[in-house]
Amino acid sequence: MTALIFLLVGIAMILALRGQRALGMGLFAIAFVLSAMWLAHHMTDPLTLSF
Amino acid sequence: MSTLVRFGNAVGALAIVGTLLAAFVFQFALHELPCPLCMLQRVALALCGVGYVLNLRLGSQPMHYGLILLSALFGLAASGRHLALHILPGDKGFGSPVLGLHLYTWTLLFFLATIAGVAVLLLLQTSERAERWIGHRPERHAAGTLSRLVCWLLILVVLGNAVASFVQCGPIECSDNPTSYWLLRR
Numbered sequence: 001m002t003a004l005i006f007l008l009v010g011i012a013m014i015l016a017l018r019g020q021r022a023l024g025m026g027l028f029a030i031a032f033v034l035s036a037m038w039l040a041h042h043m044t045d046p047l048t049l050s051f
Numbered sequence: 052m053s054t055l056v057r058f059g060n061a062v063g064a065l066a067i068v069g070t071l072l073a074a075f076v077f078q079f080a081l082h083e084l085p086c087p088l089c090m091l092q093r094v095a096l097a098l099c100g101v102g103y104v105l106n107l108r109l110g111s112q113p114m115h116y117g118l119i120l121l122s123a124l125f126g127l128a129a130s131g132r133h134l135a136l137h138i139l140p141g142d143k144g145f146g147s148p149v150l151g152l153h154l155y156t157w158t159l160l161f162f163l164a165t166i167a168g169v170a171v172l173l174l175l176q177t178s179e180r181a182e183r184w185i186g187h188r189p190e191r192h193a194a195g196t197l198s199r200l201v202c203w204l205l206i207l208v209v210l211g212n213a214v215a216s217f218v219q220c221g222p223i224e225c226s227d228n229p230t231s232y233w234l235l236r237r
Binding site: 001002003004005006007009010012013014016017019021024025028031032035036038039042043045047048049 | 087118122135138225
């Protein structure tokens with residue numbers, strides 16, 4: 001999954017460099033949502049902390 | 052875009068390149084494979100890079116800074132979570148410390164510095180915003196050779212991370228405590 005996210009970000013950067021902002025930002029948005037979902041998926045261990 | 056703002060964006064992009072390359076040194080020279088949270092911190096660095104590339108190519112705009120700030124907040128969440136997992140006294144942490152701090156702590160500081168840096172860059176571009184208020188469209192900047200070089204360096208490092216991540220984790224999920232590469236085990 002992280003390989004896919006990096007790939008999306010890399011393509012978003014290439015599109016940004018070619019001046020295609022809308023497409024680049026669209027790919028950024030997809031990569032960002034996937035990253036947030038992946039972070040939530042990995043936040044499983046309980047923290048031994050109390051606040 | 053003023054030279055100072057452009058320089059600030061180039062420095063931000065170069066800092067990401069340097070940090071991702073340093074992570075590669077730990078991975079390939081010291082054989083410390085990144086955990087899933089470490090990978091997500093790298094992803095956050097790469098996401099910040101999109102905003103810098105947009106600024107360097109199309110001119111500095113609040114929307115691009117918004118992308119950097121969102122990505123830095125995501126990075127703070129990932130590195131903060133990682134830090135909280137190892138915060139108790141006696142916990143040796145994950146990986147080798149550098150100058151007394153573990154990499155996830157350095158990453159957390161990096162994202163805080165990014166947020167502060169973006170705040171400064173936003174303050175520096177008051178004149179550009181004033182220009183937009185009087186009806187000018189923001190001009191498209193032909194990125195200078197140096198800016199273009201920085202952008203391509205960033206793209207190469209991010210695509211290198213895509214390859215490294217696939218070799219280590221495969222198409223789905225990384226092991227929580229990785230000790231070998233998924234592709235080399237097959």
